[in-house]
């Protein structure tokens with residue numbers, strides 16, 4: 001008998017849907033197509049030789065441990081090293097405040113698992129990282145979207161949104177995926193102040209802060225929350241703040257190692273550890289040891305500037321090409337770091353329909369609507385400048401410009 005699988009799946013699977021866009025974007029693998037769609041780092045600058053050397057050393061010296069089961073919390077020396085870095089920033093965190101995850105994407109899933117019941121309000125920027133929506137959707141939150149402008153989340157609209165009493169606020173303060181926007185210091189401070197007054201936790205997703213190629217670095221929400229706490233007299237206690245930070249090696253080393261980490265107060269970490277045990281027992285010990293060996297000898301301090309330089313050059317080429325080739329009534333962001341920028345087309349132009357035509361011109365981007373938790377943004381798109389080569393970026397934007405001129409003239 002043929003199995004009626006639809007009757008076997010859990011209700012929550014209805015919330016896990018493939019997208020027509022994902023199907024469309026599969027053709028970007030065709031030769032000749034320039035993709036500005038995927039959020040991929042530049043593979044040609046991955047430190048392959050360094051990773052090979054470190055891998056060899058680990059296998060020779062510590063192969064048994066590298067290939068054995070490990071602690072769910074993560075490889076202790078790596079957690080200690082990450083905690084030391086937080087201490088250097090003035091945040092009183094120890095290894096008990098850190099959980100190593102299988103990419104920061106797993107951090108999002110685990111937070112959904114431990115914090116969201118069906119129907120719970122969840123406050124997000126709109127637009128926001130699509131992968132966070134995918135991670136949370138199965139737990140069936142009711143999204144409370146808050147607009148962003150060029151200074152970040154619009155904090156003046158937060159008070160009203162917080163009346164819904166969301167389980168947490170999900171925020172991306174640095175070079176946001178998808179818009180490339182960075183919260184100003186004032187917006188960061190207001191966000192911390194308002195969230196604390198309402199007693200609502202903030203999940204700060206921060207994969208891109210190291211990739212700043214312009215302007216002054218700004219304090220993380222974690223750091224500001226730590227200062228707020230110190231101001232309340234909690235000076236030498238371990239970190240007890242309301243900010244949970246997600247971080248990752250994906251953008252400063254390689255995404256294929258699948259290594260991220262969560263920083264939070266110890267009680268939250270303990271709950272996440274239990275949830276992670278059921279998911280994958282622990283993140284690959286071997287990969288954690290590789291990242292530890294690479295990070296401890298200061299290699300990332302040498303390597304990250306190369307990533308910044310590469311992406312800065314690509315961003316500049318993309319901005320120049322947009323200026324030269326896009327119609328006057330199209331707007332875009334000018335990110336000071338990260339991997340993405342965001343284009344707003346005139347009202348009424350549907351970026352998803354435009355993508356179908358763009359693929360005929362052999363150029364791909366991600367239409368913006370899917371980044372909006374409650375819909376909207378049909379006239380927006382995300383362009384990535386990290387992965388395509390400079391000449392491809394220039395040619396890709398030219399092609400897109402030709403298409404837009406033709407479309408908008410007809411409209």
Ligand SMILES: Cc1ncc(COP(=O)(O)O)c(C=O)c1O
Pocket residue numbers: 039102103104105106129131172177205207247248249250255258259260
């Ligand atoms: C905002 C944001 N969060 C999380 C992730 C997931 O990254 P990873 O699981 O590789 O750490 C990404 C990846 O692009 C991202 O842009």
